[in-house]
Amino acid sequence: MFLAFTLAEQPRTYFVMERYRDDNAFRQHMAAEYGHRFNAEIGKHIEGDTTSLTWLEEFPHQGEAA
Secondary structure: OEEEEEEOOEEEEEEEEEOOOOHHHHHHHHHOHHHHHHHHHHOOOOOOOOOOOOOOOOOOOOOOOO
């Protein structure tokens, strides 16, 4: 899953959320050639120093086991 957002009060600030099946799927994605090409290209458009990763833990939905 790939979702892109911008901050309402800072429309040139972006947040992209990607969700992977598991850690191995994420590692495969990071190692793929298309990822290297994407990161090289996006670097030309970033105003700050870099992008950053934030790891999130999903809360269980009501009625689901943790």
